[in-house]
Amino acid sequence: MDYSKAGLRKEEYDALKARLGREPNDLELQIMGVMWSEHCSYKSTKPLLRLFPKDGDRVLLGPGENAGVVDAGDGLGLAFKVESHNHPSAVAPYQGAATGVGGIIRDIMALGARPVASMDGLFFGDPEERKTQALADGVVKGVGGYGNCVGVPTVGGKTVYHESYRGNPLVNAFCAGLVPTDRMVSSQTASAGQKVLILGSKTGRDGIAGAAFASVELAEDGSGVPSIQIGDPFTEKLLIEACLELRDKDLLVSMQDMGAAGILSSSSEIAAKSGIAMTIDFDAVPLRAEGMEPWEIALSESQERMLLIVEPEKVDQVMAVAGKWELDCAVIGETEKGDHYRILWKGDTVADMPASVIGSDCPEIPWPSKRPENLEDRWNFDLDSLPLPENWNEEILNLLGSHSHRSRKEIFEQYDSMVQTNTVIGPGFPVSAVRIEGTDRLAVMSMEAQPFMCWLDPYNGSAEVVARSCRALAVAGAKPAGTTDCLNFPSPEKPEQFWTLEQSAKGMAEACSSLKCPVVSGNVSLYNETANGPILPTPLVGTVGFVENIEELLRSGDWSEGDRLFYVGMPNPRLDGGSYLLNKTGRIWGKPLDFDGELENEFILRAIETAKRRAASSGMPIAGGGLAVALAKEAGASGLGASISIPCPTRRDVLLFGEGGPRAVYSVPKNRLVLFRALWKGYAVTEIGQVGGDRLTLDNLVDLSVSEIRESWNL
Amino acid sequence: MNVAVVVFPGSNCDRDVVKAIKYATGDEAALVWHGETELPGETDLVVLPGGFSYGDYLRCGAMAHTAPIMADVKRHADRGGLVLGICNGFQVLTESKMLPGALLVNRDLAFICRPIEISVERDDTAFTSGYEKGQVITIPIAHYEGRYHLPENELELLEERGQVAFRYSGGNPNGALNDIAGIYNEGGNVLGMMPHPERYSDRAVGGDDGLPVWLSIKRWIERTGA
Numbered sequence: 014m015d016y017s018k019a020g021l022r023k024e025e026y027d028a029l030k031a032r033l034g035r036e037p038n039d040l041e042l043q044i045m046g047v048m049w050s051e052h053c054s055y056k057s058t059k060p061l062l063r064l065f066p067k068d069g070d071r072v073l074l075g076p077g078e079n080a081g082v083v084d085a086g087d088g089l090g091l092a093f094k095v096e097s098h099n100h101p102s103a104v105a106p107y108q109g110a111a112t113g114v115g116g117i118i119r120d121i122m123a124l125g126a127r128p129v130a131s132m133d134g135l136f137f138g139d140p141e142e143r144k145t146q147a148l149a150d151g152v153v154k155g156v157g158g159y160g161n162c163v164g165v166p167t168v169g170g171k172t173v174y175h176e177s178y179r180g181n182p183l184v185n186a187f188c189a190g191l192v193p194t195d196r197m198v199s200s201q202t203a204s205a206g207q208k209v210l211i212l213g214s215k216t217g218r219d220g221i222a223g224a225a226f227a228s229v230e231l232a233e234d235g236s237g238v239p240s241i242q243i244g245d246p247f248t249e250k251l252l253i254e255a256c257l258e259l260r261d262k263d264l265l266v267s268m269q270d271m272g273a274a275g276i277l278s279s280s281s282e283i284a285a286k287s288g289i290a291m292t293i294d295f296d297a298v299p300l301r302a303e304g305m306e307p308w309e310i311a312l313s314e315s316q317e318r319m320l321l322i323v324e325p326e327k328v329d330q331v332m333a334v335a336g337k338w339e340l341d342c343a344v345i346g347e348t349e350k351g352d353h354y355r356i357l358w359k360g361d362t363v364a365d366m367p368a369s370v371i372g373s374d375c376p377e378i379p380w381p382s383k384r385p386e387n388l389e390d391r392w393n394f395d396l397d398s399l400p401l402p403e404n405w406n407e408e409i410l411n412l413l414g415s416h417s418h419r420s421r422k423e424i425f426e427q428y429d430s431m432v433q434t435n436t437v438i439g440p441g442f443p444v445s446a447v448r449i450e451g452t453d454r455l456a457v458m459s460m461e462a463q464p465f466m467c468w469l470d471p472y473n474g475s476a477e478v479v480a481r482s483c484r485a486l487a488v489a490g491a492k493p494a495g496t497t498d499c500l501n502f503p504s505p506e507k508p509e510q511f512w513t514l515e516q517s518a519k520g521m522a523e524a525c526s527s528l529k530c531p532v533v534s535g536n537v538s539l540y541n542e543t544a545n546g547p548i549l550p551t552p553l554v555g556t557v558g559f560v561e562n563i564e565e566l567l568r569s570g571d572w573s574e575g576d577r578l579f580y581v582g583m584p585n586p587r588l589d590g591g592s593y594l595l596n597k598t599g600r601i602w603g604k605p606l607d608f609d610g611e612l613e614n615e616f617i618l619r620a621i622e623t624a625k626r627r628a629a630s631s632g633m634p635i636a637g638g639g640l641a642v643a644l645a646k647e648a649g650a651s652g653l654g655a656s657i658s659i660p661c662p663t664r665r666d667v668l669l670f671g672e673g674g675p676r677a678v679y680s681v682p683k684n685r686l687v688l689f690r691a692l693w694k695g696y697a698v699t700e701i702g703q704v705g706g707d708r709l710t711l712d713n714l715v716d717l718s719v720s721e722i723r724e725s726w727n728l
Numbered sequence: 729m730n731v732a733v734v735v736f737p738g739s740n741c742d743r744d745v746v747k748a749i750k751y752a753t754g755d756e757a758a759l760v761w762h763g764e765t766e767l768p769g770e771t772d773l774v775v776l777p778g779g780f781s782y783g784d785y786l787r788c789g790a791m792a793h794t795a796p797i798m799a800d801v802k803r804h805a806d807r808g809g810l811v812l813g814i815c816n817g818f819q820v821l822t823e824s825k826m827l828p829g830a831l832l833v834n835r836d837l838a839f840i841c842r843p844i845e846i847s848v849e850r851d852d853t854a855f856t857s858g859y860e861k862g863q864v865i866t867i868p869i870a871h872y873e874g875r876y877h878l879p880e881n882e883l884e885l886l887e888e889r890g891q892v893a894f895r896y897s898g899g900n901p902n903g904a905l906n907d908i909a910g911i912y913n914e915g916g917n918v919l920g921m922m923p924h925p926e927r928y929s930d931r932a933v934g935g936d937d938g939l940p941v942w943l944s945i946k947r948w949i950e951r952t953g954a
Contacts, residue, residue, distance in 0.1 A: 157839050161870070162780040164740025247738050247783025339737060427839045429870045431927050431934070432778075434744045439934075448932065563932055 014039040019046030025376055032370045040356070040364045043308045047274040048281070049375035051539055056375040057505040058537045061518035069531035071494040071559075077286075078200060079123035079270060081533020082192070083494040083557060087452045090197060092126040093189035095134070095460075095499045095555045097538035101242065102184040106151025110184045111159035111244035115316055117186040118165060119270035122253055123319070125198035125260040126190030129433060130447050131160055132460045133170040133186055134499070134553045135424075138179030140416050145179060152184055155244075157427040162246035163253070166436050167428035169445035171460045171553070174416045180543045185499045185536075187460060187555040191449060196260055200269040201286040203322040207266055209280060209293060209346035210328070212335055213252050213318040215301035216276065218309055219243050248317040248340070255338040256319060264331050267322035277311040279320040280346070281354050285372020293346035295358040307358045322348065382515055383508035391469050394589055394603035401666055405714040408593075409641050410725040412670070413649075417592035418638050420727040442569055442650075443485040443634055446560075453562040457491035461556070464549035465601045466590045466673075471513045472520035474590070475552050476608035477673060479524035481636055482556035487617040488632040488677050490567050490624025491558030493530040498554045500537045503547030513550045514539075520608065521552055527610030528617065530556060560624070567624035570650025571631035576680035576704040578655055579689065580640065582616065583697045584662050586671025592637045593670035606673035616675035619692055628681065628689040635676035641669040641715075643678050648709045649722040657702035657711040665714065680704055729949045731757035732767050733775045734801065734817075736792045741778035741814065741926060748926035752942035762795040772949045773810040774801050776817025778870070778924060788831065788873050789819030798824055810854055810945060811918040815871055818910070818920030827913055827920045828886065829878035834871070835903030841870040843934065845898030846909045846923055850890060853912065854948040855919045858940030864897050865937035867923040869909075874922040876904035876911070886911065893919055 016026035019042045029037060029045050037045060051057055067075040073090050074082035080094035098113025114131065121128045133156050138145040160167045165188065192198075219242050259265050267287065269279040276298065284291040295310045305313075323331050328344060335342035354368040402408040412418060425440035437455055438446040444459045461482035466474030483493045498521065505511045525532055541548040560566045588594045589603020623629050631651065635643045648654055661668050678701075681689045690698070702711075710716045731749055735742045746757045757775070758768055767774065782791035792798070798820075805811045805826055813821040821827040834840060843866050848859040859865065878886060883905055886892065893910035900907045902922075910921030925938030 154838075161839055161841075161872075162738070162740075162783060164779060245783070247780060247785065250738055250740065250780070250783075422842075426842050429839070429841045431841065431868055431870060431924075432740055432744065434747060434927055434930070434933050436933055 014042055016042060019043050020050055021046050025049055028376045032373060033366060038364065040308050041366055044277055044311060044364060044371065047312055048278065048371055052273050053278060054375035055537055056378050057380060057539060058500065059377050061515060064518055064522035065532035066526045067531050069495055069529060072531050072533055073194060075531065075533050076535065079120040081495060081497060082124060082197065083533060085191065085449055085456065085559065086454055088194055089449060090192050090194045091189055091456055091557060092121050092124045092192060093187065093497055093555065093557055094120050094534040095185050095187040095497045095553065096120065096536040097499050097501060098184045098186060099181065099501065099538050099541055102152055102182055103180065106148045107155035107158065108243055110152040110155030112242045112316055113184050113186040114156055114159040115244045115246065115249050116272050117188040118163060118249060119319065121188045121190035122256050123198065123200060123268050123270040124192055125196055126192035127257055128165045128188050128190040128253065129435065130189045130458065131165050131167045131187060132445065132458065132555060133167060134183065134460055134462055135170065135172045136178045136183035136551060137174050139176050140174050148182060152182060153424050153427055159244050159246045161429040163250045164432050166430050166432050168430055168436050168447060169440050169458065169460055171462055172421050172424060173462060173464060175464065175549055177546060177548045180545060181541050181548055183501050183541065183548065183551060185553050187497065189456065189458065189557065198260060198265055198268045200267055200283055203267045203283050203287040203289055203348050205289050205348050205350040207348045208323050208325055208328050208344050209291060209348065210321040210323055210331060210342060211276065211298060211318055211345050212255065212321055212342045213340055214245065214248055214315055215299045215341055216310060216313045217301040217315045218305065218313065219315050242314050242316050244316050251338040251340055252317055252319060255334055255340055258334050259331060262330065264323060264327045265321055266324060269320045271318040271320060273314065275313045275315065281368060281371040283320065283322060284354050284368035290349040290351035290353045290368060291346060292349060292355040292357060295356060297343055297345040299341045299343050307356060307363050311356065380505045380511040381508045382512040384512050385509040391602055392604040406717055409645055409715060409717065410721065412593060412596055412638050412642060413645055413722065414725040414727065415592065415596045417596065418642055422727065437563060437566065438568065444489045446489065446566055455560050455563060455566055456557060457486055457489050457560060458555060458557045459485040460553065462551055462553040464551040465595065466605045467517055467550040467552060468601060469590045469603065470605045471516035471550055473605050473608050475517040475520035476524035477605060478552055479521050479528065479530065479554055480608065480613050482554050483528045483530055483617060484634045484675055486556055486558045487620035488567060488634045490560045490565050490621055492621055493528060493556050493558045495531050495533040496525065496554045496556040498532055498535040498552060501541055501548065501551040501553065502539050503542040504540050510547060517550055517552050524608055528613055564627065565625045567629060567632045569631055569633045570647060572647055572651035572653045572680045572704045573630050573682060574653060574705050576630055576682055577686060577700055578657060578702045578704060579679045579681060579698055580659065580701045581679065581693055581696060581698045582635065582676030583674060584668055586639060586667065586673050586676065588667055588671050591639065591670065591672040593639065609674065613675050615696060619696055620677065622692050623679065623689065626688060628685045628692055629679040630682050631680040633678045635678060637672060639670040639672050640678065644709065645722050646726065647678060648719055649726050649728050652719060653704055654706040654708040654719050655702050655704045659701045659711065660699065729753065729755050729772045729946050730768065730770045731755060731773045731775060732760045732771045733757050733777055734762060734797055735759050736762045736781035736795060738781045738783055739777050739779035741924065745775050745777050745926045748929035749942050751930055752939050753946045760797060762797050765796045765800060767800050767804055771804060771809065773812065773945055774804055776813040776820050778815030778817060781816055781820065787823065788816060789823035792820045793824035802826060805918050808915060808917050812855065813920040814924055814926065815922055818922055819873065821918065821920040826918050827911055828882060829876055831873050832875040832877050833873050834875055839872040840901050841868065843868045844896065844901055844923065846894040847897040849892045849895060853916050855941055855944055856893065857947060858944040866928065866935055867925055867938050868927045869901060869923050871922055874904065875902040876908040878905060889914060894921055894923065
C-alpha cells in the first residue's frame, strides 16, 4: 500500500519507518495515517497551540486529557471543551450536527463528569438562500434531536451568517460537566495486568475514516465522503448513567471516549499516555456488520462507545452495571508490561508496533507563511465617504432585524434549554448561567466568535474574540477561569491562509495571557474550504467563570423604572468591521481597534466588582451593533423605555454603532448611585439617562417604542 | 408524602422532579427503576417523568407502557392512588390507556421549548387545589409530540365530564384540540400534562408557578390520608 493512500506525506512516512526500524504493514500504515492526520495530530498547529497560556488559579487539568477542568469549588471540577463537526455537517446536516453533540458529551463523560450544559456555534451561508435554509434547518434539528433526548440543556451559543460558509457550514459543539475532583477519571492511569473493555454500541462500518475526511478540503463532487456516523442519543443517555454509576462504584482505572479513529485511537492513546503495552483482540469486539476487516474495526467511528480500563476482579461488576443499562460490554484486551501495541484477529497478530511510536508526535509541518498582499485593501474604509443616517430610528430597527442581530429564538426554542432545572440564564443573552448543584455557586459561560474582524485583522480580531467573551463574563460578575477554543480555518497549505492562522493564534494567545484566561482544552479544524473558496478565519471560544451566589450574578435585560443609565468605556469605538457597516454598505471592511490589555483588565476588575456589590440592576456589554443595539436590546428585553442624552466627542454614528474595546451599559438604581460611581471612578464613565416609560429616546435623534423594538428584533 | 418517580431508560426529568418535590415540600421522592414489579409500599403519588423513554424511537411512550412497573402503576391508579404524568409521562399514560387520546407531532413539526401560559380549569382536584379556577400560570413546555388529539365525540364527553386540567391560554403552541395542555382520568386521580411544573418550581430558574402542584398534592394526601 502506498503511504499517500493512508494520508501520509513522504517525510512522515520516512519518520515512521525510522521510528519503527522497519516498513509498516498495511494495517499499521493505515493506523498511522489516522493517528497522524491533522485532526488527530495537530501537526500544522502544534507550534501555535504552544503559545496559549495553560495555567491559571483555577485550572485543575489543562490540555492533554479529553477536556480541561477548572475548580468549581466545594470539591467539584467543571470539565469543558468545544469541538468541531464541520465536514460531517456539510455532508449530512442532521447526523453531522447530532453526532457532534454526542461526541463532545462523551469527551466530558470521559473525565467522569456529568454533562450539565451545552452550547453551539453555528456558521451558515446566506440565510436567504434555500440551500442554506435547508442545511441550517437540518443542523438545528440535529443539535436539538440529540441534545434534547440525552437530557443536557443547550443553554446558549452563537450563530453567524456569511456566504463563505455556504457549502462548508461550521458546527462547533461545547459541553461542560461537573465531577467531584476526587472521583475524576483519567485516560493516562492504566497499568499492566488490567482488562480493556468496550462499553456501549456495537461497532459497525459507520464513520470509517472520518478523521482523515476532516483533514482535507471538501470536494465539490462529494468524493472522499466516508460513511457518515449515525447518532443514537438514547444509547448515549444510558451510557452517561452507566459511566457515572461505574465511577461512583469505583470500578474504573481509566476511561477514554471513542471519537475520531475509534477503538484504535482510544486504546493506543491510553497505552501511550500511560506508558504501558496493550493487546487488543478484534475477535472479541461486538460487531454490528458482517465480514468487517481489521482496519474497519480499528477505525470505525460508530458512536456511543467508551473504552474502559478495569481491574480484572472488577470486570463482573462492570458487566452487571452495563447489563442494568442494557448496554453491550465486552473484554477486548489487556494491558501488559512493555511498549508493544498489538492487534489480534482470527488468531493472527495483524499489527504490532511500539505504543510509544503510535502515541508519538507526528513530525510538525512548518507550512510557509506569507502576509496577504491585499490586506491593506481591506482596511481602506474612509469614514468621510459614509453619510450620516437620515433616519436614525430606521437604522436601529434595520440593524436589530438584520441577520447579524435578529433574535435566534427560532433556533434556540428548538433546544431544551431547561432540563436538569439549573438554567438561571438561558439562550438569548450575552452569557448563560447554570446553578452548580449542591452549592450556591453558578457557572457562567459565553461563546464568542467574530469572523469578520478576524478576516480584516486576524491578530486583533482574534484578541477581540477572547476579550468579548471575558467582558461578557465580567459584566455578569464572573472572573474568567478558563477558555476552550476551536480554530476553524481553511487549508494551511496556502501561505496567506497559514499566515492568517498564525496571526490569529498569536492574537488569541496575547489576549488570553493578558486577561489571565488560560486555554484548558480545544480543537483545530482546518481545510474548511470548497471550490467556491475558503471560509472566513473563525476562531471560536467558550469561556467559563463562576459567581459565588445568585445575588452576585448581574443579569442583562433587567432595567427597572427610574434606574439611571451609564455608559462605561472610552468613546472611541470604530465602525470598521462591525455589523452596522456591513448592513449599510454590504461590505466587511476597515481596520478593527487594536487590543489593549491594560484597558481590558481595568474594565474587567471594575465590572466584576459592580456585579458582586450589586451596584447595578442590569448590565450589557457593548458588542455587535454598538451602543445603539445594546440599548435597544436592554429596552426590548426589559420591556421598558428610557430617555437618553449623550455627549458626543466623535461622529454620532461612530459613537452609537461603533464596536471594539471594553464598553458596557449599566442601569443603576438610585440608592446604588454613589457606590456605582465610586467603583468606576478613574475610568471613562458617563451618565446618559434614565429608565422609564415605553419609548426609547436619544437626544432628538431616536424615538422608538419598546414594542417596535421587540418586533424588529423578533423577540 | 411518599412519592415514587419511575425511571425508564431515557427518562431525563426524573431527577428534576425529585428536586422540585424536595424544594417544594421537603419530602424525598424515591426513584423507581422501570424493571421493578412493585411500587414501594405506602406510595401516595407516582410520577412518570419527562424525557425520551426508549429513545421515543417507536411512538412516544409505546415501549414504556409495557415496562414491568407499569402493571403496578395501573393497580395503584385503580385503587384511586394519584398518578402524575409529565410530558413523556403523559404520553406513557395515553399509550397505556390510563388516559384517553393521543399526543401527536406538533403542528409546526418542530420541538418547542419555552415558558407558556396555561389556564387552570379546575381547582377542586388533588393536583390543583393550590390554584384558583381560571388562574393563568406560566410553566415551560419542551416537546416535539404534544398535540393532544381525541375523536370528536370523545372530546365532547371529556369536556362534559370536566376532565380538562389545563388549557393553553396565550396562544396554542402545538395545535392541541381545544387548547388542551393536560387532562384527568374520570376519577380525577390521574393527571397527564405536557407543561413541566417541576421546571418552574423555583424562582431561581425562571419561575415558580409550578410549585402549587406539589403543595396541592401534599395537602390532598395529608387530608385524605390516601
